[in-house]
Amino acid sequence: MSVFKNIKSDLPASIVVFFVALPLCLGIALASGAPLFAGLIAGIIGGIIVGIISGSQIGVSGPAAGLAAIVLAAISSLGSYENFLVAVVLGGLIQIIFGVLKLGIIGYYFPSSVIKGMLTGIGIIIILKQIPYFFGTDKNPEGDFAFLQVDGENTFTELLKTLNALLSGNFSVGATIIALLGLGILILWSNVLSNKGRFFQLIQGPLVAVVAGILYYVFTDGSSIGITADHLVSVPVPDNFDSFLGQFAFPNFAVITRSDVLITGFTIALVASLETLLCVEATDKLDPEKRVTPTNRELLAQGTGNMISGLIGGLPITQVIVRSSANIQSGGKSKMSAIIHGFFLLISVILIPTLLNKIPLSVLAAILFIVGYKLAKPSTFKAMWVAGWKQFVPFIVTVLGIVFTDLLMGIGLGLAVGIVVILYKSYQNSHFLHIEDKSNGKNRIKMTLAEEVTFFNKGAILKELDRLPEDTYLTLDVRKTRYLDNDIIEILEDFSEKAKNRSIDIKLISERGEIENPDSYIQFFKLRPKTT
Structure with a gap:
């Protein structure tokens, strides 16, 4: 099968991903306390190298905001950026080992509600973080998607500053005009023009919006509605080829045996x-x-990408949901869109850095608005609510955790709540209790144990046994039970002694038959034939 089979879809999508990735690469490098060029290296390697090796058809890799705090602290603690690069190389090597050991299965243990919450939370964060750039009130595109930012602000203080700026008229009129124009182009292109012919499908709305932004900047430069340089993309511009090569950095392998370097490498991995x-x-x-x-295979690809990125001065790489979702929503069909976007980054920083520095950040904010909205549609909240509280609670906790802390913390909170929900349902579903009519003056009660009964169910079963009235005939049915934890057997052993004092008779029903008032539950279950 030709790798260019879906090029008509992949090429326009790669352009969108390129424009989304460019400011993020620079912003994340700034947030990480690393050279700006390091972010571009990671974006190029993530697109080309990881894209080629990865088995993901629509995922896009590059520097991740989730690692920014770790990188910032590590550069300082390890003494230099060159020392930090050794940790990046080691981290990549450890990821390759993870892949060889087949540890990629870990991702499948996260509930669907948490994953949906992650997507929705990131969508909200994208929108909230881009509002200051949309109106030109933030001149420091740190690219950090965490609640707390490197400039001492947080998500909502930035929004309050933007609101005050709008009310006082202290915002960039030019940035706002071209942002609104760009947003209008994107909506018109997506909802109307894309259905009018092949031209509008081949040429994507984000590309038109970016070109409009560049033209607006050029023709309004110096006017009252112009855009100042601090509201534009800022790509390093080398004076010559030697200065371009001088932007690369290389690891100081003399520190490879230091414990702090090894720990940082494992943390990154x-x-x-x-x-x-x-x-x-x-x-x-x-x-x-x-x-x-x-x-x-993805871990092998990421590990290889991180080793190469670290060897030539780049930041750590992960697959990134912002770029990946932009790729999907722009119609990307295969890994070629990720690979081509990497080549676009490489070519642009070599040939046209000056042109890139004419792109208004507010236009890119408009593009990310659309990406964020598609991730955090109101219909998603409705669907999760309709699915019931067991789905909605982990979902909304994940969303709020991501918005008010950061990506990994939000996912951790959602996962913790999901586990609590599972334990609660396990507590509820350990047994079925059926109360029958009285016979010979005794209450007849039947308790049927679930297929798997673990120590999580101790509380529920113990509670039901203690509530049994005196003069009861209890039928304990374990015919469907395939696993019974030793803790539960001990509870039954203890209860058999109490039952004698409370005039409670017990009949145990198993696949082997029926036993009246068994002397030893432990001995009985040890002798049970193993089932699969």
């Missing part, structure tokens, strides 16, 4: 792998063709 696997799970859910990414 662990966090980057977890973030990648969660993104893979989420991206596969968004994929219209519902393809399944081989997770172990």
Whole structure:
């Protein structure tokens, strides 16, 4: 099968991903305290190298905001950026080992409600974070999607500053005009023009919006409605080829045996792998063709990308949901869109950095608005609410956790709540109790145990046994039970002694037959034939 089979879809999508990735690469590098060029290196390697090796057809990799805090602290603690690069290389090597050990299965243990909450939370964060750039009130595109930002602000203080700026008229009129124009182009292109002919399908709305932004900047430069340079993309512009090469950095392998370097490398590998696997799970859910990414191969691809990125001065790489979702929503069909976007990054930083520096950040904010809305549609909240509280509670906790903390913390909170829900349902579903009519002056009660009964069910079963009235005939049915925890057997042993004092007779029904008032439950269950 030709790799260019879907080029008509992949090429326009790659352009969109390129425009989304460019400011994020620079912003994440700034948030990480690393050279700006390091973010671009990671974006290029994530697109080309990881894209080629990965088995994901629509995932896009690059520097991740979720690692920014780790990178910022590590550069400072390890003494230099060159020392930090050694940890990046080691992290990549450890990820390759994770892949060889087939640890990619970890991502499948996260509930669907948490994954949907992750997508929705990221969508909300994208929208909230882009509002200051939309109106030109924030001049520091740190690219950090966490609640707390590197400039001392948080998501909502930035929004309050933007609101005050709008009320006082202290905002960029030019940035706002072109942002609104760009947003209008995107909506018109998506909802109307894309159905009018092949031209409007080949040329994507985001490209038109970016070109409109560049033209607006050029023709209004210096006027009262112009856009100042601090509201534009800022790509490093080398004076010559030597200065371009001078932007690369190389690891100081003399520190490779230091314990702090080894610990940082393992931390990068662990966090980057977890973030990648969660993104893979989420991206596969968004994929219209519902393809399944081989997770172990993805770890091998990410590890290779991180080793190469670290060797030439780049930031750590993960698969990133913002770029991946932009790729899917722009019609990307295969991995070629991710690979081509990597080549676009490479070519642009070499040949046209000056032109890139004429792109208004507010236009890119408009593009991300659309991406964020598609991730956090109101219909998603409605669907999760209709699905019931067991789905909605982990979902909404994940959303709020991501909005008010950061990606990994939000996922951790959602997962914790999901586990509590599972334990609660396990507590409820450990047994079925049926009360029958009295016979010979005794209450007749039948308790049927579930297929698997573990120590999680101790409380529920103990509570029901203690509530049995005196003069009761209890039928304990374990015919469907395939696993009975030793803790439960001990509870039954203890209860048999209490039952004698409370005039409670017990009949145990198993696949082997019926036993009246068994002397030893432990001995009985040890002798039970094993079932599969």
